[in-house]
Amino acid sequence: MAEHATHDQHAEAHESHSTRFYWMIGAILAVITAVEVAIFLVKDTIGHELFLAILFILSIAKGAGVVMYFMHLRGDARIFQLVFIVPFLLAVTLCLGFLTIFSHHVGIAG
Amino acid sequence: MAIAEQKLTSVSPATASSGSFPWRTWLATVDHKKIGIIYIVSAFVFFLLGGIEAMLMRVQLGTPNNTFLSADVYNQLFTMHATTMIFLMVMPMNVGIGNYVVPLMIGARDMAFPRLNALSIWLFLGGGLLLYLSFLTGGAPNGGWFAYAPLTQVQYSPTAGMDYWILGLGLTGIASIAGALNFIVTVLNMRAPGMSINRMPLFVWMNLVVSFIIIFAFPTFTVGSIQLLFDRQFGAAFFNPAQGGDAVLWQHLFWFFGHPEVYILILPVMGMISEILPVFSRKPIFGYSFVAFSGVGIGFLGFIVWAHHMFGVGMGPMANAFFAAASMVIAIPTGVKIFNWIATMWAGDVRLTTAMLYAIGFISMFIIGGISGITLASPPIDLQQTDTYYVVAHLHYVLFGGSILGLFAGAFYWFPKMTGRLLNERIGKIQFWLMMISFNITFFPMHIVGTEGMPRRIYTYEAGMGWDMWNLIETIGTFLLAFSVLIFIYNVLSSLRNGEVASNDPWDAATLEWTMPSPPPSYNFLHIPVVNSRRPLWDAKYPHAAGDDHHGPSSAPSQVRYEYTDEETEGAKDIHMPSLTFSPMIFSGGLTVASLGFIYINKDILGLPTRVAALGFILIGIVMVSIAIRGWILDSRKDSPYLSQHH
Amino acid sequence: MSATSHAHDEAGQAPLVGSLGVDSRKLGLWAFIGSETLFFTALITTHLIFYARTKADLAAKGMLEHMDPKLYLGIDLTTILAAILLASSLTMVLALAATKSKEWPKFRFWLLATIVLGSAFVLGQVYEFTHLYHEGLKLAPQYVYEGETVKSLFGVTFFVMTGFHGLHVTLGVVWLIAVYFKVRRFAASPENPMDVELVGLYWHFVDLVWVAIFTLVYLI
Numbered sequence: 001m002a003e004h005a006t007h008d009q010h011a012e013a014h015e016s017h018s019t020r021f022y023w024m025i026g027a028i029l030a031v032i033t034a035v036e037v038a039i040f041l042v043k044d045t046i047g048h049e050l051f052l053a054i055l056f057i058l059s060i061a062k063g064a065g066v067v068m069y070f071m072h073l074r075g076d077a078r079i080f081q082l083v084f085i086v087p088f089l090l091a092v093t094l095c096l097g098f099l100t101i102f103s104h105h106v107g108i109a110g
Numbered sequence: 111m112a113i114a115e116q117k118l119t120s121v122s123p124a125t126a127s128s129g130s131f132p133w134r135t136w137l138a139t140v141d142h143k144k145i146g147i148i149y150i151v152s153a154f155v156f157f158l159l160g161g162i163e164a165m166l167m168r169v170q171l172g173t174p175n176n177t178f179l180s181a182d183v184y185n186q187l188f189t190m191h192a193t194t195m196i197f198l199m200v201m202p203m204n205v206g207i208g209n210y211v212v213p214l215m216i217g218a219r220d221m222a223f224p225r226l227n228a229l230s231i232w233l234f235l236g237g238g239l240l241l242y243l244s245f246l247t248g249g250a251p252n253g254g255w256f257a258y259a260p261l262t263q264v265q266y267s268p269t270a271g272m273d274y275w276i277l278g279l280g281l282t283g284i285a286s287i288a289g290a291l292n293f294i295v296t297v298l299n300m301r302a303p304g305m306s307i308n309r310m311p312l313f314v315w316m317n318l319v320v321s322f323i324i325i326f327a328f329p330t331f332t333v334g335s336i337q338l339l340f341d342r343q344f345g346a347a348f349f350n351p352a353q354g355g356d357a358v359l360w361q362h363l364f365w366f367f368g369h370p371e372v373y374i375l376i377l378p379v380m381g382m383i384s385e386i387l388p389v390f391s392r393k394p395i396f397g398y399s400f401v402a403f404s405g406v407g408i409g410f411l412g413f414i415v416w417a418h419h420m421f422g423v424g425m426g427p428m429a430n431a432f433f434a435a436a437s438m439v440i441a442i443p444t445g446v447k448i449f450n451w452i453a454t455m456w457a458g459d460v461r462l463t464t465a466m467l468y469a470i471g472f473i474s475m476f477i478i479g480g481i482s483g484i485t486l487a488s489p490p491i492d493l494q495q496t497d498t499y500y501v502v503a504h505l506h507y508v509l510f511g512g513s514i515l516g517l518f519a520g521a522f523y524w525f526p527k528m529t530g531r532l533l534n535e536r537i538g539k540i541q542f543w544l545m546m547i548s549f550n551i552t553f554f555p556m557h558i559v560g561t562e563g564m565p566r567r568i569y570t571y572e573a574g575m576g577w578d579m580w581n582l583i584e585t586i587g588t589f590l591l592a593f594s595v596l597i598f599i600y601n602v603l604s605s606l607r608n609g610e611v612a613s614n615d616p617w618d619a620a621t622l623e624w625t626m627p628s629p630p631p632s633y634n635f636l637h638i639p640v641v642n643s644r645r646p647l648w649d650a651k652y653p654h655a656a657g658d659d660h661h662g663p664s665s666a667p668s669q670v671r672y673e674y675t676d677e678e679t680e681g682a683k684d685i686h687m688p689s690l691t692f693s694p695m696i697f698s699g700g701l702t703v704a705s706l707g708f709i710y711i712n713k714d715i716l717g718l719p720t721r722v723a724a725l726g727f728i729l730i731g732i733v734m735v736s737i738a739i740r741g742w743i744l745d746s747r748k749d750s751p752y753l754s755q756h757h
Numbered sequence: 758m759s760a761t762s763h764a765h766d767e768a769g770q771a772p773l774v775g776s777l778g779v780d781s782r783k784l785g786l787w788a789f790i791g792s793e794t795l796f797f798t799a800l801i802t803t804h805l806i807f808y809a810r811t812k813a814d815l816a817a818k819g820m821l822e823h824m825d826p827k828l829y830l831g832i833d834l835t836t837i838l839a840a841i842l843l844a845s846s847l848t849m850v851l852a853l854a855a856t857k858s859k860e861w862p863k864f865r866f867w868l869l870a871t872i873v874l875g876s877a878f879v880l881g882q883v884y885e886f887t888h889l890y891h892e893g894l895k896l897a898p899q900y901v902y903e904g905e906t907v908k909s910l911f912g913v914t915f916f917v918m919t920g921f922h923g924l925h926v927t928l929g930v931v932w933l934i935a936v937y938f939k940v941r942r943f944a945a946s947p948e949n950p951m952d953v954e955l956v957g958l959y960w961h962f963v964d965l966v967w968v969a970i971f972t973l974v975y976l977i
Contacts, residue, residue, distance in 0.1 A: 019854055026847035033843060033971075037836050040976045052977070059972040063965055070850045070961045077779045079298065080787045087326050087791035090413060091798035094330070095805075098362060101417070101429055102806045108428040222781045287792060295785045299775030325788060329796035337803065337917065340896070346913040347898035348803070354898045354908050359806065363799060743939075 017069070025069045032062045138690035140224035141632050142209050145231050147528065149206025152235055153199050159242070160194035161595065163187045165588055168552075172585035174573035184569035185252035186271065190241070192255035193275065196375065197282050198238045200513045204378040205230075205289055207520050208317045210528060212293065214623035214630060215311045217302025217639045220687070222295040225742060228694035230289040236702030237281030243706070244274035251275035254567065256368065257338065259349030259360040264342045270709055273342060276335045277705040281698070283328050290324035293317050302622075304641035308402075311621050311644075312395060315402045316381030319409045320374050326413070327370035334363035343712045358423055365416035373412045375509060376476075377405055379516030380447060383469050386523050387451050389619045390466035391458030394645060397450040404443035411440045421489045422496040430489045437487035444480060448473060463617070464538030468519035471546050475511025479504055482557065497567070500560025506553045518545075518598070525605070526612030530628045534609060537601045545594040552587030555580035620645035633685040688749040697738035704731025786955050790962045793925075797966050800921060801973055804914035811909040820907070831888070832975060838881045839971045842926075845874035846964040849957045856953045861944060868937050868953070871960065875930040882923045886916070915974065922970060925963050932956050 036058050043051040068074035073081055100108060136144060167187050170179040179187070209227065213220055221227045244250045249269035253262040262272050297310070297318045310318075338360070340346035347353035349360040388395045395401060417425060417433040425433075451473055460466070482504040486492050495501060526532045559577045560566075571577060615624040622639060623630070624647055643649050707727025710720050775781055852867035893901035894912040901907070936956045940949050 017854070019851060022847060022850050022854065026843070029843055029846075030840065033836070033839055036972070036976060037832065040832065055972060055976055059968060063968045066846060066961055066965050066968065070846050070964075071958055077777070079777055079779060079784060083294075083784070083788045083791050084794070086322075087794050090326055091794050093414070094366065094795065095798055095802045097414075098802045099805060099809075101362065101425065102356075102359070102809070106426070108426045222775075223785065287789075291785045291788050291792075294788050295775075295781050299777045299779060299781050299784055301776040303776075305776070325792035326795055329792055330799045333796060333799035333803070336921075340913070340917060344896055345898075346896060346917070347910065348913060350898070354807075354810075354910050356806070356810075359803065363803075366799075743935075747943075 022069070025065055029062055029065050032058050032065075036062075134690060137695060138692050140220070140228050140688045140691060140694075142213050142221045142224065142227060143528070143630065143632070143634075145227050146206045146208075146210030148231050149202050149209060149234070152238070153202040153206055156194050156198035156238060157203075158595070160191050160199055161592060163191040163194065165592055167191065168585040168588040170569060171571075172582050174571055174575075174578055174581075176570055179569060181569045182249075182252065185254075186245075186250040188567065189251045189254050189271075189275070190245075193241065193251065193279070195509070196255060196371070197279060198234075198241070200375045200509065200517070201282075201286065202234055203517055204320070204375070204513075205234075205286075207382070207517075207524065208293065208313075208378060209289075211524060211623055212314055212317055213296060213300070214527075214626065214634060215314050215621050216297065216300060216305050217622050217635060217641060218296060218300040219634050219638075219685070221292050222300050223292050224688045225691060225694050225745065226288050226292050228691070229697055230285040230292065232695045232698035233281050233285035233288070233701065236698045236705075237278045237283075237285065240281060240702055240705060241274055241278035244271050244278075247274075256364060257335075257360070259338070259355075259357040260351060262338060262342070262360075263350050270713060273339070273709040276339045276342075277709060280332065280335060281701060281705060283332055284701075285698075286324050287328055290321035293321040294325070297321070302635075302638050302641055308399070309641060309644045311381075312384035312398070312401055312405075313378070313381035316377045316384070316405050319405045320377045323370045323374055323377075323409050323412065327367045327374070329367075330363050331367035331371075334360060334367070337363075358420075361420050361423065362417065365419045366413075369416040369419065370409075370412045372508075373408055375513050377408065379472070379513045379520070380405065382520040382523070383451060383472055383516055384447075385619075385621065386465050386469045386519050387454045389523075389617050390461045390463055390469070391455045392461075392618075393454055393458040394620075395450065396453035396456075397446075398644060400446050401450050404446040407443040408440060411436060411443070415440060418487055418492070421492045434487055434489050438484060441480065441484050448477060448480075463522070464533070464535055464542055465519045465522035465617075467539065467542045468515050468522060471542065472512060472516040472519060475507055475515060475546075475549070479507025479509075479511055482507065495560060497565055498560040499556040499564045499566055502566050503553050503556035503560055506556070510549060510553070515545075515549075518542075523617065524623075525602075526616050527623055527628050527630075529606060529609075530612055531605050531609035532612050532616060533605045534601050537597060541594050541597040541601065544590065544597065548587050548590030548594060550587075552584050552591055555584050615647065618651075620648040622646055625650075633687055636685075686749075689745065691741065691745045693738045693741035693745060696734050697742070700731040700734025700738060702731070703734065704728045707731060780951055782951065782955060783958070786958055790958065793962065793966075797918075797922070797969070800914075800918040801969060804918050804974060807910040807914050811907075811911055814909070815907070820905075831885075834881065834885055834888075835971065835975045838878055838885070839967060841874050841878045841881065842964050842967050845871045845878070846961050848874060849960050853950075853953050853957050856940075856950045861940075864940070864953075865937070868933065868940075872930060872933050872937065875926055875933065875960075879923060879927055879930065882919065882926075886920075918974070919970065922963070922966055925966070929956070929960050929963050932959065 036055060039046065039051060039054055046054075067084070073084065136148065139145060139148075166179060167184060170176050170184060209221070241251070247270065249271045251257075251271040251274060252269070253267050253272050253275070257272065257275065261267060297314055301310070337346065337348040341348050341350060341355070347355040349355050349357050351357050384395055384401055415433055415437045417429060418437040421430055421433075455470075482500070486495060486501065486504060522533055522538055559580045562576055564571065564575070564577045571581075612628045614626060614628055616628075617624070622641070625639070626634060639646065704727065707724040707730075710724035711728070713720060713724075777784070848867045848870040852864050852871060855861070855864035855867055889912075894915070896913055896916050898910050898913060899906055899908045900912045933956055936952050939952060940946075943949070
């Protein structure tokens with residue numbers, strides 16, 4: 001954490017984007033949502049594993065778009081990234097840990 | 111010690127405007143020091159209540175087949191004892207001392223969000239009072255502080271006690287999260303020039319780590335208790351296996367919070383110890399970075415060990431092995447801290463003041479509790495000891511022998527700063543030894559009866575199990591322990607009146623809070639200090655020994671009474687502090703009233719009138735909160751630093 | 758809100774910047790968002806645990822089709838709701854951009870659009886809840902599907918999880934309205950860009966939670 005001690009008054013320098021850029025991001029997110037629903041409708045033909053893989057990749061892309069560009073986390077002060085990404089990783093750990101424990105796989109959790 | 115007798119004249123712009131109602135300056139205060147003192151005093155009152163509950167239980171357990179308490183009352187008492195000591199005593203006591211000391215240590219005039227700080231204290235008090243109200247309204251919570259499902263389901267715990275527990279702790283939980291956010295922003299963003307992260311006092315470090323633990327650990331508890339509330343009020347059955355729910359899920363959600371909670375209780379106290387030991391050893395802390403980063407390490411590891419509280423549940427061997435290994439790994443950063451404290455004292459010029467005695471007492475008792483903790487991290491041993499008094503012994507060695515002895519060290523250390531008078535050292539030392547001895551008389555035999563198989567959480571036991579003598583000894587120890595607390599109360603009351611007047615720096619300390627008058631004026635620093643090292647005050651007093659890598663002072667301290675001159679305090683009138691406001695108190699009062707209403711919204715007591723009254727309480731609460739929000743926004747505009755620039 | 762940052766004031770330009778070089782309120786809000794992340798994770802995880810269990814039960818009984826959210830929750834309405842919330846994130850960021858370039862009429866338009874879209878989402882969710890309730894999904898450990906009683910916590914976990922998300926959206930709408938009126942009343946206040954940025958961060962986070970719920974609850 002020591003690197004955050006620098007009294008850098010310009011740490012909060014935003015990447016400023018044009019309005020057009022936000023419209024573009026919005027359009028991309030809308031397309032991703034449409035694709036998500038589309039593959040949901042054809043999931044029986046592409047198989048469950050492939051469906052889940054595509055769905056997760058698309059959702060992560062969508063979430064990352066919101067966080068990086070709408071919330072401006074990309075290019076914002078590192079302390080904001082820290083106080084969001086650390087609990088996010090903790091949350092992923094919580095979710096995967098609980099799902100593993102409650103999976104009742106013999107030898108792992110039951 | 112040479113002490114100037116002159117009374118300090120500190121003008122506080124905030125208090126000067128309050129007219130003839132001194133109580134207003136407390137109830138409407140946003141001053142971190144006053145809020146800290148309200149925290150400390152109310153936590154101490156809860157400490158006494160929790161202690162009385164413990165004594166009643168010990169009287170019941172002092173002899174076999176005792177009928178002093180019924181099983182039901184016993185359950186209420188042990189639930190409330192633990193809940194009180196954890197949520198209403200150690201946590202707020204840590205927060206209170208942190209509230210008072212942290213802004214002073216980092217060279218700030220207040221916390222980052224003074225009104226949010228006031229909200230935290232009143233929400234904490236509202237939650238605590240709501241919990242204790244349950245004793246008068248049909249029975250206190252009786253499902254244990256861990257609230258294991260399905261015992262907490264409405265059919266097994268039919269009084270409103272557990273609802274009071276959920277909502278009372280919900281309020282203190284909001285207070286904790288708000289307070290932790292305040293600490294995070296204060297510590298990260300309100301430091302004086304030069305007070306870089308790696309120059310912060312270790313107490314500040316530990317408060318920062320604990321604040322992060324609080325905001326990451328409390329949400330799972332909030333979710334679990336909301337789900338429990340839905341079970342009890344609306345028949346949701348999250349944790350009711352008979353209807354498809356899962357009792358073990360509660361344990362996972364609870365301990366995912368509950369284990370980090372243990373570090374929430376101990377880490378700030380470790381920070382206090384790390385301040386006190388160097389001062390009374392006249393040596394800088396040994397291995398500053400190791401102490402700081404082992405605290406961070408404990409914080410992280412604390413999140414992946416929760417299921418070691420649940421070896422008795424019967425998870426799979428892989429899960430058990432993982433949580434056992436992770437738990438044992440925590441011994442490493444903890445051990446690093448202990449060795450650093452010992453190395454700090456090693457070859458130091460040790461002064462055995464009461465604060466120092468308590469700090470050393472903390473280390474020694476915490477080592478015993480730590481070692482019994484390592485034994486419990488091993489599943490085969492844990493399966494033997496779980497739910498016995500061995501666990502009770504372990505947790506009291508870390509929570510009483512650890513947290514509470516450390517808090518006494520902090521009390522003796524910072525009392526002169528907070529009140530302007532020193533606690534009596536002679537009485538303090540007598541009290542220390544009495545407390546150390548009676549603590550061990552009370553809790554050490556629990557190791558023995560525990561290994562002999564005495565279960566915990568029972569309200570009585572048969573004679574002739576081999577437990578009788580030890581239990582009687584424990585009960586006697588409890589009374590001695592209570593007597594030592596009474597001595598402390600006497601010491602505080604008499605010292606407040608007649609105690610030796612404290613100079614700014616009675617301990618020859620190293621950190622910024624000792625540069626100010628005792629007690630400091632409401633605006634703290636006349637001029638925000640510029641910091642050049644980890645020990646700014648030692649550097650100023652002993653310039654020849656300055657610098658991070660050199661040893662600290664070895665000569666006798668120069669007793670200088672720093673005072674703000676009249677001229678300077680006149681200048682302090684230009685320091686803009688936030689105005690008094692009742693909005694935080696009205697806000698938390700509203701939430702408390704609404705919570706009380708929510709408890710009875712779906713209860714079949716007296717039929718319709720109860721529900722109407724409950725609904726009325728909720729509406730009153732919402733109105734109060736709305737009024738408070740409006741007042742809050744107006745206050746925040748009145749005090750806005752943006753606007754004060756342009757007046 | 759800060760009382761002590763005068764040392765860092767620079768003539769109305771980001772006066773709340775502290776020792777880390779960031780705004781105190783923004784730092785506090787990001788940390789709060791971190792905390793909220795764990796709050797929603799715990800709710801979603803609970804839902805997934807019971808969902809997997811119900812699914813296994815139904816598969817054993819040969820009734821797996823009951824768990825197809827397409828039949829069960831209705832994907833059409835949810836897709837519309839997801840699109841609404843996504844659109845409101847776009848209007849929110851446009852409102853913030855207008856604040857920074859001091860184009861106040863534009864700002865009012867986009868913020869009002871966000872308020873309208875947010876309210877539409879809440880109303881849509883109220884409609885969805887009543888619809889599902891009439892279909893037989895209750896806040897109870899069992900539900901009725903086409904006349905058959907199924908023992909499952911699906912309704913319980915679903916309503917509590919999405920209900921708390923809806924509560925967050927509702928509070929977000931209230932906050933947006935408050936900011937709208939505050940900016941209208943004190944148009945010259947240098948606090949405005951940060952006020953808008955803060956409510957925006959919260960709003961995008963609520964959208965982010967819906968991205969997760971949409972995938973993990975409605976699509977899987």
